[in-house]
Amino acid sequence: xxxxxxxxxxxxxxxxxxxxxxxxxxxxxxxxxxSQMAAAYLTALSRGAVEVRSAGSTPAAAVNPAVVEAMAExxxxxxxxxxxVLTAEAVQASDVVITMGCGxxxxxxxxxxxLDWQLDDPxxxxxxxxxxxRNEIKSRVVRLLGELDVPxx
Numbered sequence: 001x002x003x004x005x006x007x008x009x010x011x012x013x014x015x016x017x018x019x020x021x022x023x024x025x026x027x028x029x030x031x032x033x034x035s036q037m038a039a040a041y042l043t044a045l046s047r048g049a050v051e052v053r054s055a056g057s058t059p060a061a062a063v064n065p066a067v068v069e070a071m072a073e074x075x076x077x078x079x080x081x082x083x084x085v086l087t088a089e090a091v092q093a094s095d096v097v098i099t100m101g102c103g104x105x106x107x108x109x110x111x112x113x114x115l116d117w118q119l120d121d122p123x124x125x126x127x128x129x130x131x132x133x134r135n136e137i138k139s140r141v142v143r144l145l146g147e148l149d150v151p152x153x
Contacts, residue, residue, distance in 0.1 A: 021049065022049075023094045023096070024051070024052055024095065024144070024148075025053040025054070025091060025094035025097045027055055027056065027057065027097065027098065027099045029057055029121075030059060030083060030123065031056025031060065032060035032062065032067070032083050032123070033063070033064045033067045033123060034117075034119050034121070034133065036054055036064075036067060036081055037067060037070075037071060038117075039053070040076045041137060042144070045141060045142065045153045046145060047153055050145075050148065050150055051094075055087070056086060057086050059083035059085050060083045061083070062082070062083070063079075063082075063083065064122055064125075066122060066125055066126050066127045066129075066130045067122055070131055071134065073131075088107045091107050091109055095112065096113045096114075097114050098114075098117055117140055119133055119136060120132075
């Protein structure tokens with residue numbers, strides 16, 4: 001299965017578990033802002049070299065419109081993304097799990113690398129407030145790519 005064309009950021013496991021492609025799961029409460037931005041950046045900047053998932057412990061009905069607008073400014077369209085529920089299977093299928101305020105809702109499995117990115121929540125914020133959060137997420141994703149030995153676009 002060619003995961004390089006995967007753009008849906010599905011929280012469900014996909015692909016061959018024997019692949020050497022790193023896999024990253026971004027988790028926030030609503031999967032409507034921070035985790036969506038991080039997943040979109042990692043997908044775009046890795047050019048398919050990383051399997052990317054995002055999910056929320058309590059998913060919202062839709063992605064935050066200000067987040068969609070802020071990402072569109074970067075040339076990344078996430079308007080059709082749908083928040084997904086966090087599953088234990090998604091965590092198990094990921095090498096790196098990055099939480100962004102999901103608290104204890106994220107299951108812990110041995111052998112996984114866990115990072116917690118403390119970021120402001122864009123919920124209820126306008127695009128002017130979302131831009132600095134977006135920029136910080138992009139910076140962290142670029143650093144993550146370096147840690148994964150994946151060249152950034």
